Amino acid sequence: MRNNYILQTTDLSYNYSKNVQTLFDINLQVEKGSIYGFIGPNGSGKTTTLSLLLGLRNLQKGSIALFGKELKDDRINILKKVGTLIESPSFYGHLTARENLNVYRDVYGVDKNRVEEVLTLVDLSDTGRKKARHFSLGMKQRLAIALALLPNPELLILDEPTNGLDPNGIIELRGLIKKLNQELGITIIISSHILAEVEKMVTHIGIIFKGKMLFQGTLQELHGFQQKKAKLNLHTSDNPEAIKILHEYSPELSDEIFSLSYNSLQQIAEINRKLMKNNIDVYLLQPKGNNLEELFIDMTTNLS
Amino acid sequence: MNLAITLRSELLKTKRTSAFYLTFFGAFFVPFMELLEMLTTSDSVARLYADPWQIYFKISLQMMIGMILPLYMILIATLTAQIEYRNHTWKQVFSSPQSELTVFISKFLNLQFLILLFLLLNVTFLFLAALLLNAIDAKLDLFHKYLDWQHLVALLSKTFVCSLAISSIQFWMSLRFRNFILPLALGFVLWFAGIMMTFEYKTIPKEWYPYSYLMMIAFPNFEHLHLILLRNALVLMCLFLMGGFWDFKRRKGKG
Known part of the structure; x- marks a missing residue:
């Protein structure tokens, strides 16, 4: 059963302090090849869940399996196949787009051509010696996505990637995400607090609220659920x-x-x-x- | 292999940062001040005539090792850690396929590389300044005067080993505190206490107060303690790196 999912969590729970539990038995199931929208209002536990998936926080209860392997058993090799953008675009403002990617090129074990490939893919190949801190917000977001794409990932985790983008930027990003999924077969988890923003691109939805999963299924299943509630x-x-x-x-x-x-x-x-x-x-x-x-x-x- | 890859990544991040510029221009400070002093005061060069290399390096290195190097280390440890804090890149670092230990050690090695570069650039600039003085005042006759290379290399080696204690403490504090003012302020206070501890106070045995070590290496009358200082610096470095790594791993994800 586990092999059908590129990512599966079992009874994932987390608390920041003894009396404040943030996550309650989260059972995420992300199918290979899907675009999974992880939706919830601010403070519902999305970023905490994603941080746990990447090993940024220590696991307290439950388990996480990525590519059929337990994260805690093989974190480094698993992360080689995962591209990430957590919270805000993170890169070195004093470096150029190319230099930023070169910082991680050997870490992910990819060659120089891959750097040019991802820069072309996100339309940043002609930024030359311009430092990243002088980029527009849209360019910064695209650079962060280029960094996430650098390892040729099988799974892309994007936490609130549309934050701060103007409508054009959101449309561009939506197009890019669909392209990555359809043309390159990358499974994508995209978190957002606005359902309308992601419902146009996702195939699956997971709704989290106050640390609990309210719904998980395909977009069609959600529409069916919606119909029942009409x-x-x-x-x-x-x-x-x-x-x-x-x-x-x-x-x-x-x-x-x-x-x-x-x-x-x-x-x-x-x-x-x-x-x-x-x-x-x-x-x-x-x-x-x-x-x-x-x-x-x-x-x-x-x-x- | 993994360590080499992560270290390369750390070195690339340092490019064009204030940490790199501080290393280069900071190393220019003492030679420049020395040159200025020699050129603007009447008897400064004359007092070198007797044994120019030895006197010149003694004066310059006392200033550099005892005063400038500790300040440089306090600043550089903070600046290198701030590369991640300022750019909000800690999460990116930890979600990449690198172990926490590799990242921690690479960052420390990167810091040591900059400190070593600072020392070597300092000595290089001091040589160049000496050659310039020689060109201005031929009486110095530097090319025919004895230069004790072995002593110079030994002094720089001892300096580097003793600096490991301070640099590991500052390294830990700089990673520990997001607010860069804290490690700077604590570092300056500890360094100032180190000066008092070396020459005046005896509350803590100065052999166990790492911020005094470079003073004791640079200034005379402490030669009998040098071996103890070298041993203690290595012990303290190991202790602070182990404690620092425990804290670093514990705080992962909070950046």
Whole structure:
């Protein structure tokens, strides 16, 4: 079973101090070849989880397996196949883009051509002698990604890579991530606190809140979950009568409107027909805009 | 092999940093001051005539070893550690395939490389300054005067070994504290106490107070302690490196 996943954690828990537990039994399962969006509000435990995956923090409880091997048993060899960008882009501001990559070239055991390859890939090959601290934010982000790509990674871990980027930068980054996944087959874990930002590029989603996993699955599964949670707002000429007619949908009255759950668009038409048949005028028939972002907010606020 | 790779990586990071510039320009300071003194005061060169190389190096190296080198080490240890802190690169370092021990040792070796470079550049600049003086005042006749090479090499070797104690303490403090003011301030206070300890106070035996060692190497009357100082410097270096590594590993991920 473990071999299906490039990364798998089992009951991962972590606490910074005795009375404050940050992670509770996290079971991440990242399939090879997927783009896994690791979503959660700020302070939900994303960076702590990713830090544990990279051995930046000592494991307290649970286990982490990468490429089918326990991280604690073979950390150095595992990290040779992992590219990382944790929190903010980190590189040496006094060095050029090329020099920054050369700092890690031998550490990852790659040749000089690879440095040029990744610089071309992120469109930084013509930055010459310009020092990295003089780069724009977008260029800095691309340099950090170039560094993450340097080892020819099988797994790329990007923690909040869109932080501080303008809309163009976000679109560029999204394109690059898709390209890396589709053309080079790199498995990518991308964390973010904004679901809308990653839902356009991910294949799988994991939602974490207050250190607990609320959801994990494919994007389709999340859409299915969203559908189950979908609500329809109604306002009619006779709301109490309409509620009686539609009792099987568990309607809830609030002020002038009432809402009920539905599973498909066909059900909305059926509800409308039922009301019409009973001579009830429909003033409002509005599927609640329950996109993934609202679902995410619902899921997290219900527990807060 | 891994250590060599990580050390190369550390050396590359030092390129164009203030640590590198301090090493180069700091090494120029004593020779420049010496040259200035000789050229601007009337009897300075004249007092070298009797035994120019010995007197010249004695005056210059006392200043360099006793005063400038400890200050340089306090500064350089902080500046090299700040390369990672200032650029927020600790997490990148620890998430790359390098062991904590390799990173720690490589950083220490990089620091020692800079200290050694500082010493060698100092001596080179002192030679060049002496040759310039010789060209200005032919009475010095340096090319026909005896230079005790063996003594010079022995003195520099002892200096380097004794400096290991201070540099390992400063190295640990600089890695320990993100705020660069702390290791600098502590270093300066300890160094100043070292001067007092060498010449005045006897509360702590000066053989066990590493910030006094370079004074005792540079100035006369302490030759009988040199062997003890060399041994103690190595012992203290080992202790502080072991403690420093334990602390470094424990604090991993907090950078």
